[in-house]
Amino acid sequence: MSDFPYWWLIALPVFFGLGWLAARIDIKHVLSETRSLPAAYFKGLNFLLNGQTNQAVDVYVDIARHHAETVDLQFTLGHLFRRRGELERAIRMHQKLLARRDLTDTQKQSAQFELAKDFLKAGLFDRAESLLTELQNTEYARQARSELLAVYQQEKDWQKAIDIAQQMRDESHSYQHEIAQFHCELAEQAFARSLPEPALEHLEAALAENRQCARAKLLLGEIAQAAGKVDDAIRLWLEIESQDVLALALVARKLLSAYDALGKNEEGTQLLMRLLQQYPELDVLDLVYERLMAQRGMDAAYEFVREQLKAHPTMPGLRKVLEAHLLVAPDEQKYELEIIGKLLTEATREQTLYYCSTCGFKARQYFWHCPACSEWETYPPVRGRKNRGAA
Template sequence: MELDLWWLLLFPAFFGLGWLAARVDMRTVLKQAKSVPTGFFRGLDALVDDKTDIAAQALAEVSRQQGSAPELQLTLGKLYRKRGENDRAIRLHQRMLESSDLPAEQRDIVRNELAQDFRKAGLVDRAEEILLKLLNGNMTLAARRQLLDIYQQDRDWKKAIETAKELRSDAHSFQHEVAQFYCELAQGELYRSNYPAARTLVAEAMQVNRKCVRASLILGDIEFAEGKIEAAIAAWQNIEKQNYEYLSMAAERLFDAYEKLEKPQEGIALLQGYQKTFPQLELTDLLYQKLSAYEGEERALEVARQSVHARPSLMGVYRLIEAQMDELSPEGRMDAEVARALIQKHAARLTVHRCKCCNFRSRAFFWHCPACGEWESFTPNRSETH
């Protein structure tokens, strides 16, 4: 009984101690909150409003007041880099690395940031030197990603292939990128007429990604250059199985091959079949030219009219007007000429290739988007867009 009474007396003491501890913790939290410099909140508010100049100034002031605060200095460095103040970012990160107060586990993080500073400043060699030293540390993945960007920028496709293969994971296989790197190498060998080497590289690309359209295009070019016309046709026709949207890029090659075999009518029939099956392909202009040459203007106009009615486009209408100019009166021809010139002007402005990832638009086609860096993201057929 005496022991139970003692326990009853101790319970209020335990509750009192818990209440006192909570009060002490709350006071500590409130004290720390009040100790945060007002410049930090001013900088945060400026970042929300996208006023990076004010934010950089405010955070720099806080950094001077706080002394060695690695997280804050890293944020400030990123802000300098975003604003294009690369020299300030480089100096900041170099000072951090020279400081003995910087924890060992954060040194690789700072080195990675410094590499990004050098890249942004155009000092790619210095960035690569730092990144190669990070491959055995805790920033391996981030370093490899930066190195892959550098090798693509420098068009060092062999190193890009090695780095991409090392980056492979369940989340990202890099098969599209690696296949494109092999195609870049193959294209170079093709330009140098080194057909055996180009063929080997195309085979590597196909092995990595059997649906690589570019590899089929290059393989067809190799076969055509070596005089193997039927093999070239087979390579280009394989694109229909890989991704039919790219058939428009092989269309003129296919016709040239059939023309080389002295079978232009078969080439025209193939292109007409593609246009009927895949009306979104950009074939109207090419078909008009070939039909005009081999079957006459009247037949070319008939097919162009059918195509435009099925899928109206500015370039299609331009061709229709052009084809009927000779049948008009002098006054009507002048009016048609004005309409044709206007349509041509707007078609040149609106008919573009577009990146599916970042919506970058260009009149030229790219395998590698110059804006966002994605591969195989450009639409092979131009679209009329505002």
């Protein structure tokens, strides 16, 4: 007992007292902060939580008139104005914020970033780009680069898009698919201007980024065909099978045209039939049917689609069989078959469209770049396919 530190008997009450005092001071600070907020602030917050944006804006505008020093409130108002489409008011609010001398560096950068977003939504890309570029060495750098990437894609400035995407690379996103597509866009531009060499360089760069870039092989084949190298074009297009089997549908008609140019019409038809039998989901049934009708006649086309339907029953297959059967059916059956065909076409109209697997946007034509969500390579090259993962 003689070793017991009696000074603890004095120290413990002192520590408890200091803790109590600190807590009291902190609570008083919080209460004073809360009381300093006008009651209308919480009314506006309630409107926001209930999705009543217009009412919230009215409340906060009124508060801002009487509490000009509230920086956070001005940020909130600017965001609400932009969300409501009142871009001039949003721009003025953020410009007013930037003009303040009492902002911290972080607040100034935030105001600059928000103003850039206002300009973007207003379509003032040059002003937005200037502001975003100034944020490159700040804590808003990554967000600014993301917005810049969107700007360059909208402006179709693909080289700048490549540069900014390379800067954004990290462990979470390599951007290899996007960069490969940007090179493909540049290749298409060069090829359209009859500059095959730069086009080839960009396509090689695309494949260096993403060896599975089917679009690059498709374009390489087009350049080869334009140069009269038809055999090379066929070889390049057939290499797509090892990249993305279903993407063969995008070059199927080009393949047939190339075989025809070589005088190998039947070989081209046999190739497409073999591919369809090997890969039943390959979206070329219509093309094979059309080809057989032209080369071998109605009966051969009808027999092929019937056998295809037996082996792999699908709604597109059923539509094609009905279409073929209508051509060979007796006159007394055609009226009923036409009605059935119309009903079937109406019921399966959705299966004649391409779907973006990210946002669900549907279109009659195939897109490498979704016009709705701006994502790349999100359209499965199969009509009616809503999820690429199901391929």
